[in-house]
Amino acid sequence: MTLPPLDLQNAEAMQADWTVAATPASGPLSARKLAALTPRPPASHAANTNTFLSEALDHLNFPPAMRRLLLTPQREVAVKLAIRRDSGELATFHAFRVQHDDSRGPFKGGLRYSPEVDLDDVRSLASLMTWKTAVMDIPFGGAKGGICCDPRQLSERELEALTRKLVQALRPVLGAHTDIPAPDMNTGAREMGWFMDEYSKAVGFTPGIVTGKPVHLHGSLGREAATGRGTVFAIRELLQAQGLGGIAGKTFVIQGFGNVGSWAARILHEQGGRVVAVADAYGAVAAEGGLDVPALVQHVTAGESLASFPGGSEVPKERILAVPCDVLIPAAIGGVITEANAGALQCTIVAEAANGPITPDGDQVLRRRGITVLPDIYCNGGGVTVSYFEWSQNLQSYRWTEEEVNARLDRTMTEAFRGIWEVATRERLPLRTAAFVIALQRVAQARANRGFD
Numbered sequence: 001m002t003l004p005p006l007d008l009q010n011a012e013a014m015q016a017d018w019t020v021a022a023t024p025a026s027g028p029l030s031a032r033k034l035a036a037l038t039p040r041p042p043a044s045h046a047a048n049t050n051t052f053l054s055e056a057l058d059h060l061n062f063p064p065a066m067r068r069l070l071l072t073p074q075r076e077v078a079v080k081l082a083i084r085r086d087s088g089e090l091a092t093f094h095a096f097r098v099q100h101d102d103s104r105g106p107f108k109g110g111l112r113y114s115p116e117v118d119l120d121d122v123r124s125l126a127s128l129m130t131w132k133t134a135v136m137d138i139p140f141g142g143a144k145g146g147i148c149c150d151p152r153q154l155s156e157r158e159l160e161a162l163t164r165k166l167v168q169a170l171r172p173v174l175g176a177h178t179d180i181p182a183p184d185m186n187t188g189a190r191e192m193g194w195f196m197d198e199y200s201k202a203v204g205f206t207p208g209i210v211t212g213k214p215v216h217l218h219g220s221l222g223r224e225a226a227t228g229r230g231t232v233f234a235i236r237e238l239l240q241a242q243g244l245g246g247i248a249g250k251t252f253v254i255q256g257f258g259n260v261g262s263w264a265a266r267i268l269h270e271q272g273g274r275v276v277a278v279a280d281a282y283g284a285v286a287a288e289g290g291l292d293v294p295a296l297v298q299h300v301t302a303g304e305s306l307a308s309f310p311g312g313s314e315v316p317k318e319r320i321l322a323v324p325c326d327v328l329i330p331a332a333i334g335g336v337i338t339e340a341n342a343g344a345l346q347c348t349i350v351a352e353a354a355n356g357p358i359t360p361d362g363d364q365v366l367r368r369r370g371i372t373v374l375p376d377i378y379c380n381g382g383g384v385t386v387s388y389f390e391w392s393q394n395l396q397s398y399r400w401t402e403e404e405v406n407a408r409l410d411r412t413m414t415e416a417f418r419g420i421w422e423v424a425t426r427e428r429l430p431l432r433t434a435a436f437v438i439a440l441q442r443v444a445q446a447r448a449n450r451g452f453d
């Protein structure tokens with residue numbers, strides 16, 4: 001295997017961002033030496049997140065010590081999980097939980113099961129959660145976790161065993177007032193149900209330990225659709241603010257047809273939007289006049305491949321981002337829009353339903369081209385917002401109606417948008433930088449009010 005060339009400058013910058021404050025015994029020089037010895041890939045997810053944050057930190061003129069405090073995760077946990085495979089073989093998996101910041105409330109953030117999960121990825125996602133909960137103004141901090149595994153290669157029993165092992169390994173750092181996980185890629189209500197059960201076995205019945213649970217097991221009505229629904233509210237607000245009318249009649253392209261992408265598609269379709277192309281990890285399907293989304297959902301739910309949907313024509317999935325539309329919605333993985341392909345996009349808005357789908361270089365290209373980006377920390381904040389509603393219901397042993405949940409979600413998304421739009425307009429900032437500015441101010445203020453000693 002050929003290793004990428006050492007990039008000491010980048011390695012030093014990254015190490016300084018993430019670990020200087022965590023290694024107080026070593027002075028700046030030894031931190032630099034350590035950085036030189038442990039290089040990271042140049043375009044890591046964590047570095048990308050910090051590049052975006054740095055622009056907002058520069059705008060706020062925060063001093064270096066405060067910058068370091070805000071950029072550095074509070075705690076990083078790496079664990080090894082061993083399970084017995086159905087074959088009888090022993091298998092081990094690496095898992096992580098990064099607790100980035102809890103200045104404004106308990107750590108909060110999802111759990112991802114994917115072969116791409118590593119500490120760098122989880123660091124970046126944990127940091128995004130801190131800024132997301134702050135910009136949405138819900139009383140949580142930020143965390144993220146994941147297991148490096150390919151869930152497609154695991155049986156349901158193996159996945160359950162792995163989830164239970166994860167709870168056992170992380171239990172010392174979790175709690176309904178300490179750190180509350182939730183679903184993310186390749187996890188959902190089923191995994192959250194196992195999670196709650198395993199935690200409750202050890203400490204007594206605790207529905208508030210995790211959100212996104214099955215509805216009949218203290219999950220909130222509306223949580224499953226919340227991230228997709230919140231994305232639609234975010235797009236609606238932006239279209240209105242730009243004087244471009246509403247969802248009806250606009251065209252949408254969606255990359256990712258899992259929880260977030262499929263719910264966004266359904267709700268857009270219900271509201272008269274034309275979903276002209278969608279992709280999953282294996283293929284893509286397009287129809288210029290708009291796909292029949294309910295029929296597509298039925299097709300996929302029946303176990304058929306997305307690309308074989310008879311109501312559209314198959315397109316190479318690599319071309320999905322370049323399909324002409326009003327709004328492009330990346331709703332799958334990170335880092336898909338880069339300097340190399342941002343010039344090919346044919347949309348006026350990119351709504352970041354996924355976390356980190358645009359790299360900083362790609363973002364620059366979109367800015368130059370006048371394409372507006374609804375940033376992830378706001379655009380996909382509907383999920384954690386309804387997680388907050390679920391947690392609140394759990395703490396009170398109470399259930400809200402779906403209408404109430406959706407109405408509250410609408411209010412929260414709308415208010416957050418107005419705040420971001422106001423700062424962006426007043427300070428002449430892109431929406432992403434404006435969102436980070438608001439979030440950074442809230443977190444820094446909370447940290448300062450709590451004191452440092």
Ligand SMILES: NC(=O)C1=CN([C@@H]2O[C@H](COP(=O)(O)OP(=O)(O)OC[C@H]3O[C@@H](n4cnc5c(N)ncnc54)[C@H](OP(=O)(O)O)[C@@H]3O)[C@@H](O)[C@H]2O)C=CC1
Pocket residue numbers: 183184185186187227255256257258259260261279280281282317331332333334353354355380381383384
């Ligand atoms: N779930 C939630 O509440 C929240 C999720 N998010 C973010 O939204 C994104 C999607 O999450 P979620 O919907 O929950 O995840 P899911 O696992 O439910 O769905 C992921 C989707 O992305 C597809 N996908 C994976 N890789 C690619 C690829 N290379 N090209 C095209 N499609 C791909 C998958 O395809 P296939 O099925 O074929 O594998 C699947 O359709 C993630 O970035 C997540 O962090 C953000 C906030 C909250």
Ligand SMILES: O=C(O)CCC(=O)C(=O)O
Pocket residue numbers: 108109110111132180181182183184211212355380381383384385387
């Ligand atoms: O619902 C939650 O608590 C977190 C969801 C999540 O992981 C995210 O917003 O990226």
